[in-house]
């Protein structure tokens with residue numbers, strides 16, 4: 001609920017359990033009086049604590065020396081060069097050549113629902129009652145720049161969604177040098193910063209560090225959100241954990257270069273900003289033009305990180321993921337990659353399909369290697385026609401055979417890439433991302449296609465859609481296997497060259513939008529060498545994302561834990577592979593967390609393995625609804641415990657729960673009781689492990705004895721609790 005209290009000039013943005021309070025201060029400065037657990041008060045002047053000048057902090061002359069300085073006030077949207085010396089959210093170069101930027105309150109309106117900021121992906125409402133939006137127009141009278149701040153506030157979810165639209169209402173062009181989506185000023189530095197670092201095959205590893213004076217943060221300059229850092233950060237009260245402490249989560253709905261920076265200033269207050277990375281960014285704004293920033297999702301929890309994550313999960317499941325497969329059950333798939341790599345033909349894939357069908361698998365996905373002359377990764381990206389040496393008679397023969405088995409059929413593409421050894425590159429060498437006078441760097445033998453260009457997008461859409469509309473394709477894995485260097489487009493004039501990275505992302509989104517609209521029945525799975533583009537922007541177009549190329553079940557644990565900080569189980573592609581680290585039982589228990597599949601040669605499985613795989617297929621169906629619509633509780637973090645990892649899903653009505661425990665390393669301590677979380681203390685549950693009936697109170701306070709259940713390296717157990 002959003003209210004404006006005119007006599008106090010205060011905006012109160014209340015969710016069920018949180019309040020976010022903005023005041024219009026003297027001279028139109030917007031300041032943030034409070035962000036945290038819900039407070040009912042409408043007079044919050046007692047909290048206006050930090051506006052007065054400190055030595056060396058410049059005062060606003062109209063208010064009077066020493067009366068107000070933007071340098072210490074909690075500024076709602078900090079600007080550059082006008083008295084606030086901390087990191088700024090907004091810096092715009094004007095016709096005089098300087099970047100002094102100073103926007104003040106002009107007007108506001110409150111409306112039901114959420115703004116549609118297409119073509120950027122965004123949080124949407126299913127009906128206008130779910131959320132309200134506050135729009136505050138701020139303006140810089142000298143330059144004519146208008147910054148319109150948007151806040152969408154969900155009633156039932158403790159989330160505030162923010163973005164900013166910049167409009168040049170002046171009489172001379174402007175250049176945007178920094179345009180962050182969100183800025184939050186907190187009154188202390190007593191927080192730890194949690195971020196998710198990673199690399200290929202080691203994505204989204206939790207990193208926790210206490211805030212320190214000065215700057216700290218994460219960014220991507222890779223052209224994509226990247227393996228290296230996810231566009232997510234959380235601040236948690238020092239000493240806080242899954243259940244305790246104030247947690248503030250920030251996640252950008254953006255797939256390109258980003259920056260999330262925190263600064264602790266000389267007064268030990270904390271500013272955090274999140275948005276497009278200002279490095280290699282500048283946007284020219286002619287008179288009358290607008291620029292829209294991506295959204296930042298802000299989530300608050302007074303009960304630690306667990307509740308913060310569950311809020312993200314609910315929001316993304318209901319208000320970000322779209323299309324048929326938002327609600328429809330996702331097919332359990334088998335992917336050819338780890339089983340065959342580039343070495344397959346129609347008969348081999350048909351045999352995979354026959355064995356997969358017999359195991360209860362529902363879809364066959366033909367991965368990389370089906371097109372042009374591609375038998376390894378050195379060529380053919382951009383030439384999206386079938387290789388008839390591998391698939392004699394064309395794709396239709398294979399698709400028909402797989403469908404005749406009663407399986408769905410999926411295909412792999414890497415639309416934004418081009419091999420130097422391809423017909424497309426030979427015809428259009430200027431279609432790859434490049435800058436004049438430099439040889440583009442090569443990575444995995446490929447260049448990046450310049451999808452900021454409409455003609456390039458038209459070509460790729462044309463090639464791919466002729467395949468997708470000719471055959472009955474049920475699923476598309478959309479891959480992206482390098483980062484972007486020598487970033488530039490042949491069509492961009494030099495003065496706009498720093499617009500390239502953002503234009504590239506807008507082009508990517510346009511291409512994805514065209515495909516999802518033209519082929520609404522196809523299930524899209526995003527991928528970037530595993531989870532190199534695992535971000536909310538991609539989730540808007542593809543309801544599931546391949547989490548990692550690492551299918552080792554033990555190494556997967558921290559990856560899935562980290563991913564779960566903000567992304568729901570339904571979004572995590574998690575497959576059982578032939579990886580020998582553990583048996584199939586544990587591989588299946590780990591993969592059960594996400595959207596399921598197999599990366600193995602089903603023909604080679606022995607009878608015992610087949611039985612375990614069949615059991616995992618049955619478990620997938622049995623627990624599908626619980627895992628997708630239930631609440632996640634992270635119980636033992638694999639990065640904090642040398643021996644075990646554990647998590648649980650609990651249904652919304654708390655009538656059913658599923659606990660998974662994996663032993664990473666045998667513990668010398670043979671006694672192991674695990675305390676459940678999230679159950680109803682008054683309810684009684686039947687435990688599938690021993691058939692006993694126990695109260696939720698006992699299971700959560702006393703725990704369940706798992707000493708014998710999974711004692712050895714690589715063992716695992718799944719335990720179901722059902723209300724009796």
Ligand code: DGJ
Nearest residue numbers: 337367368527529530549
């Ligand atoms: C990277 C992906 O993560 C893999 O699953 C596979 O699709 C390969 N690309 C194919 O080249």
